Amino acid sequence: MAHRAISAAISAVLILTGATAAAQGIAIMALGDEGPFTAPAIDFAMADLDATRIDRGDLKGDDLRRFGVVWWHDGDTDPGALSDGEIDALVNYAEAGGSILLTAWAIRYATPMGLEDADARQFGPTADDGVNVGITVMDETVDLGLVDGLVDIDGDPPKAGVRVQVNSTGFPKSGDYFDTIWTDFITLAGAWGPPGDDWTDRIAAFGYWEAGAGKVFNMNWRLPTYHENNEDIGQLQQLTSNVIGWLGGESAFAAVEAGGKVPVTWGHLRAERADR
Numbered sequence: 579m580a581h582r583a584i585s586a587a588i589s590a591v592l593i594l595t596g597a598t599a600a601a602q603g604i605a606i607m608a609l610g611d612e613g614p615f616t617a618p619a620i621d622f623a624m625a626d627l628d629a630t631r632i633d634r635g636d637l638k639g640d641d642l643r644r645f646g647v648v649w650w651h652d653g654d655t656d657p658g659a660l661s662d663g664e665i666d667a668l669v670n671y672a673e674a675g676g677s678i679l680l681t682a683w684a685i686r687y688a689t690p691m692g693l694e695d696a697d698a699r700q701f702g703p704t705a706d707d708g709v710n711v712g713i714t715v716m717d718e719t720v721d722l723g724l725v726d727g728l729v730d731i732d733g734d735p736p737k738a739g740v741r742v743q744v745n746s747t748g749f750p751k752s753g754d755y756f757d758t759i760w761t762d763f764i765t766l767a768g769a770w771g772p773p774g775d776d777w778t779d780r781i782a783a784f785g786y787w788e789a790g791a792g793k794v795f796n797m798n799w800r801l802p803t804y805h806e807n808n809e810d811i812g813q814l815q816q817l818t819s820n821v822i823g824w825l826g827g828e829s830a831f832a833a834v835e836a837g838g839k840v841p842v843t844w845g846h847l848r849a850e851r852a853d854r
Contacts, residue, residue: 603628603629603630603645603646603647603826603832604623604627604628604629604630604645604646604647604648604649604822604826605629605630605631605632605636605642605644605645605647605648605649606619606620606623606624606627606629606630606631606632606649606651607631607632607633607636607648607649607650607651608620608650608651608652608657609633609634609650609652609657609658610652610654610655610656610657610658610683611654611655612654613653613654613655613703614654614705614805614806615653615654615682615703615750615751615803615804615805616651616652616653616654616682616750616804618804618805618806619651619653619681619682619802619804620651622804622815622818623649623651626815626819627819627822629649630645632645632648634660634664636667637660637663637664637667637668638663638664638667639667640670640671641667642667642668642671642676643671643674643676643831644831645676645831645832646676646677646825646826646829646831646832647676647677647678647679647822647825647826647829647832648668648671648676648677648678648679649678649679649681649822650678650679650680650681650684650687651681651682651684651802651804652682652683652684652751653681653682653683653702653703653750653751653752653802653803653804653805654703654750654751655683655751656683656686656751657683659690660687660690665687665690665691668687668691669691669692669789671792672691672789672790672792672793672794673789673790673791673792674790674791674792674830675790675791675792675829675830675831676792676829676830676831677792677793677794677795677825677826677828677829678789678792678793678794678795678825679795679797679818679821679822679825680794680795680796680797680798681797681798681801681802681818682750682751682752682798682802683700683702683750683751683752683753685698685752685753685754685755685796685798686698686700686753688755688787688794688796691789691794693762693787693789693794694755694759694760694761694762694763694787695759695761696755696759696760698753698754698755699753699754699755699756700751700752700753701749701751701752701753702749702750702751702752703748703749703750703751703752704748704749705747705748705805705807706747706748706807707747707748707749708747709747709748709771709772709800710743710745710746710747710771710772710810711743711744711745711749711769711770711771711772711799711800711801712731712741712742712743712744712745712769712770712771712801712810712813713725713741713742713744713767713768713769713770713784713801713817714739714740714741714742714767714768714769714770714776714778715730715736715737715738715739715740715741715742715767716738716765716766716767716768717738718766718767719736719738719766719767720736720737720738722766722824723820723823723824724766724767724817724820724821724824725742725767725817725820726820727816727819727820728742728813728816728817728820729742729813730742731743741770742813742817743810743813744801744803744810744813744814744817745800745801745803745808745810745814746807746808746809746810747803747807747808747809748803748805748807748808749799749800749803750802750803750804750805752798752799752800752802753798753799754781754782754783754798754799755781755782756780756781756782757780757781760782762787762788763779763782763785763786763787763796764785764786764787764788765778765779765782765784765785766784766785766786767784767785768784769781769783769784769799769800769801771800772800781799782796783796783797783798783799783801784796784797784801791830792828792829792830793825793828795821795825797817797818797821801814802814802818
């Protein structure tokens, strides 16, 4: 399978809507242990996406509105419960029009955030089980630019109905909202494997919830494995970049323009936001 390497960092131009201060673009947050599933995601975000590291101290008031996208990844351990004030900061940011990306075990906070009623199923981390997994492309996946720069399992540009592999083995501490326990999730790509089964939207692994004027994107299950033994890491990084680029275009707080080093076409961003 062809792999596309990430070569240099994104230099993003962000414009705050209705404000004079310059936004800092992308935030990356991890609250649990920074082991082999979490540390590489942080390194990728900061080096290649020019993300700003944030922590619990930033989960207060309107502090998150400095960012167009907040990416939360915890792949090694459960960070524990958040306070009501910390949850409120995330929810208020999203409902005001912000964009949040949840990967790995950060998925479980969709429940205390009020996006789902049930608790997410949890599993992992498992470093190596030799199972290939990925997404099954939908029309929406292509239309939104979420698979730009990737290749399908035959090495061709993805189109609706094909499979795109993003993980060659193992999985982080993660989870899913299996079958009927999730209710309001909007699927933007199906999931497949193991052993090559097509789970479509049964596990709510790739897509988003609407939260007021904002979006909370969920990329979980076995997909977000930034561990060094993932031979498809270039594909996963490209997919992550595309998702964050789309979320940046959807955010009320920042519009993103392509530039710099990740070979990404930012999809159908809402260019009109830059004119507001």
